[in-house]
Amino acid sequence: MKDLKFFLKQNTIPVENQEVEVSKRFKDDAGNTVKFEIKSISNEMDDALRKQNTRQVKKAKGVIVPELDQQKYFVDLVLKSLVYPDLDGKELQDSWGVMDSRELINAMLLPGEYTALLQEVQKINGWDLNVEDIKDEVKN
Numbered sequence: 001m002k003d004l005k006f007f008l009k010q011n012t013i014p015v016e017n018q019e020v021e022v023s024k025r026f027k028d029d030a031g032n033t034v035k036f037e038i039k040s041i042s043n044e045m046d047d048a049l050r051k052q053n054t055r056q057v058k059k060a061k062g063v064i065v066p067e068l069d070q071q072k073y074f075v076d077l078v079l080k081s082l083v084y085p086d087l088d089g090k091e092l093q094d095s096w097g098v099m100d101s102r103e104l105i106n107a108m109l110l111p112g113e114y115t116a117l118l119q120e121v122q123k124i125n126g127w128d129l130n131v132e133d134i135k136d137e138v139k140n
Helices: 043-052 070-081 090-096 101-108 111-124 131-139
Strands: 018-020 036-038 054-058 064-068 082-084
Touching (some): 043 054, 043 070, 070 111, 090 101
Antiparallel strands (some): 018 036, 054 064
């Protein structure tokens, strides 16, 4: 007989926030690399992100099918998983000359840095893909 106690909520190891090095370009006063802090999101939040990034596309013979805009979904996933720095802060946005967190993440990070952050965000959310898989998905 298999014991279900291992699956009870109180016996589950919680997913803790992680600090990840995304770029060596951000330094503190002592010259140390400043790490980004990320967290996992809930399945409900993931469903909401997928829904807001899915559009109905007309295919052959008038068939309409849902299609996920993966690039926008990934940006939203990163933004919802990012704890630090707070990309919604006016001071940070003003510093980079942007108006919202989506513009800010694109202005702050180089493409490879963004890919590194996305990889860490996917890991903390339970997807363990390698960088090449993510690059291919982002390109599509």
